[in-house]
Amino acid sequence: MRILLQFPEGLKQKALEHAKKLEMEGHEVLISASPTFGACDLALDEARNLKVDKLIHYGHAEFQHVDFNVEYVNYEIDAPLDLLPESLEVLKGYNKIGIVTTIQHMHQLDTVKQFYESNGHEVLIGKPYGFAKKPGQILGCDIGSAATIDSNVDAHVYFGGGIFHPLGAVLATKKPFFVVEPFQGTIERFDGYRELYAKRRKAKILRSLEAKRIGILVTTKNGQHNMALATILRSRIEKAGLSSGILVANTFDFESLNNMLEFDAFVNTACPRIAIDDTDRTRKPLLSANELMDVIRMKGEISVYENGTAGKQSK
Numbered sequence: 001m002r003i004l005l006q007f008p009e010g011l012k013q014k015a016l017e018h019a020k021k022l023e024m025e026g027h028e029v030l031i032s033a034s035p036t037f038g039a040c041d042l043a044l045d046e047a048r049n050l051k052v053d054k055l056i057h058y059g060h061a062e063f064q065h066v067d068f069n070v071e072y073v074n075y076e077i078d079a080p081l082d083l084l085p086e087s088l089e090v091l092k093g094y095n096k097i098g099i100v101t102t103i104q105h106m107h108q109l110d111t112v113k114q115f116y117e118s119n120g121h122e123v124l125i126g127k128p129y130g131f132a133k134k135p136g137q138i139l140g141c142d143i144g145s146a147a148t149i150d151s152n153v154d155a156h157v158y159f160g161g162g163i164f165h166p167l168g169a170v171l172a173t174k175k176p177f178f179v180v181e182p183f184q185g186t187i188e189r190f191d192g193y194r195e196l197y198a199k200r201r202k203a204k205i206l207r208s209l210e211a212k213r214i215g216i217l218v219t220t221k222n223g224q225h226n227m228a229l230a231t232i233l234r235s236r237i238e239k240a241g242l243s244s245g246i247l248v249a250n251t252f253d254f255e256s257l258n259n260m261l262e263f264d265a266f267v268n269t270a271c272p273r274i275a276i277d278d279t280d281r282t283r284k285p286l287l288s289a290n291e292l293m294d295v296i297r298m299k300g301e302i303s304v305y306e307n308g309t310a311g312k313q314s315k
Helices: 009-024 044-049 083-090 103-118 164-171 193-210 227-239 254-258 289-314
Strands: 002-006 028-031 054-058 070-073 096-100 122-124 155-159 177-181 186-189 213-219 243-249 265-268
Touching: 002 009, 009 028, 009 054, 083 103, 083 177, 083 186, 096 103, 096 164, 103 122, 103 155, 155 164, 164 177, 164 193, 193 289, 213 227, 227 243, 227 289, 265 289
Parallel strands: 002 028, 002 054, 054 070, 096 122, 096 155, 155 177, 213 243, 213 265
Antiparallel strands: 177 186
């Protein structure tokens, strides 16, 4: 069998090891060197062009059904539990807590839950919106396991590596949010980021009020492609008297976008995290769809105000 292997950045160091195992079984194995941002970003073009029989995607659970033979290897990682006793100190006063993690640590979620329950906490585990597959699991674009229980808990706890996943959950919730990072050995209260990102959002919108030409970003990635949304946004932009163009890529190169000097702002229809995490990588404002609609609404209100004022002054 001809097989293409795909690894996220954190697991690429294991690529040759897995390839050799499969070759020992008699398979012809190729390794994708392209970046991948999740199961929403399968190497399907490479797989089809190379005429492989199977794509094996490591590190993520299935995101959506695709018309190709894909095997998903979740790649469980045993995170050290040493920080859990220390986290009890910061959780004093929060009786009901919600816990979330990533697919790599889902097998440890019950252990974490039992630990907190044995120390007097009531623990809730929420359900994802749909892209994530298991209760308590969060993705960068599916933070339902935290958001669906936000009104029922006193605080949230994310147990796992990195800040990418908990940042999305923090911005979608209102309760205190703690990150227990077992690999770095840190415990951090994370909800201060809400104010920071609210200020960034406001700044982007204000910078975009003078925009007349808007580039709409559309990706060809299997789980992020959304031409339907791009079409709707283009219609709204044109109705507002503005100009627009649809910009297509698989992975957006922000230096290349910066060379598109005709555009005054960009709006994202791909992974929703692009308009959160990558705003500093473009010279022009990089908006979400909702932020674009705020810009259009505010531009309309300004126009009405200016026209009304001008009319009164001319009398």
